[in-house]
Amino acid sequence: MEAYFDNKNNVLNARIRISRDDSVVYSISTTFGLRGRKITVLRDDNPTIGGPAIVGIFHWKEGAFEIHGQKKMIKDMRRIEGGFLKKTHHWKWSSKRKEYQLKYEDGLWKATLDNNMLIAARFSVPARPHLFTKPEPSLLHLTKTALEKDEVFVIMAFIYSEVKRQDKTNSSSVNGGIGW
Numbered sequence: 009m010e011a012y013f014d015n016k017n018n019v020l021n022a023r024i025r026i027s028r029d030d031s032v033v034y035s036i037s038t039t040f041g042l043r044g045r046k047i048t049v050l051r052d053d054n055p056t057i058g059g060p061a062i063v064g065i066f067h068w069k070e071g072a073f074e075i076h077g078q079k080k081m082i083k084d085m086r087r088i089e090g091g092f093l094k095k096t097h098h099w100k101w102s103s104k105r106k107e108y109q110l111k112y113e114d115g116l117w118k119a120t121l122d123n124n125m126l127i128a129a130r131f132s133v134p135a136r137p138h139l140f141t142k143p144e145p146s147l148l149h150l151t152k153t154a155l156e157k158d159e160v161f162v163i164m165a166f167i168y169s170e171v172k173r174q175d176k177t178n179s180s181s182v183n184g185g186i187g188w
Contacts, residue, residue, distance in 0.1 A: 009149070010147070012145040019171065020037075021037055023035045024163070034051060045066075047066060047068065050063055050064035060077070066168065076160070085101060095111075096110070097109070097111070105157065106153075108154075108158070108165065115132060115134060126153065128153045129148070129150045148166070150162060
């Protein structure tokens with residue numbers, strides 16, 4: 009699946025659209041309080057009959073994901089390996105699922121499987137827009153491997169990782185526009 013976020017670099021309030029026909033597959037909305045983000049909701053814009061429209065929720069204050077009604081703490085799903093500059097985030101929803109290695113390099117997140125032998129997904133986040141150029145949208149590419157059982161989980165892991173990466177920069181657009 010090739011898709012893009014229609015709200016530039018703001019991955020917390022956007023729609024994910026299929027590149028082929030511009031149809032919306034997911035909507036992402038975030039509520040903010042006085043002390044930052046409260047929750048972010050990932051909504052399926054084309055749910056199956058009788059299926060839930062809300063497929064994922066980030067509980068920012070608790071540090072938890074909720075996918076299809078099942079809630080787990082991020083610390084139980086993620087582990088980090090590597091040093092100061094070369095970090096790899098390992099994400100696994102449950103013991104029955106595959107473990108994804110997420111790594112960020114040069115504006116691109118990659119989710120790999122089997123010790124980096126198979127690319128399951130990519131999430132490209134363009135650098136801050138320049139004055140005279142149109143900003144590029146964030147792009148998402150999920151392979152069949154990731155789509156089979158872990159589509160929502162991989163999307164949420166990418167969004168969470170990118171938000172935390174942007175939080176570390178001074179010019180973050182995901183903090184409700186708070187920057188310099």
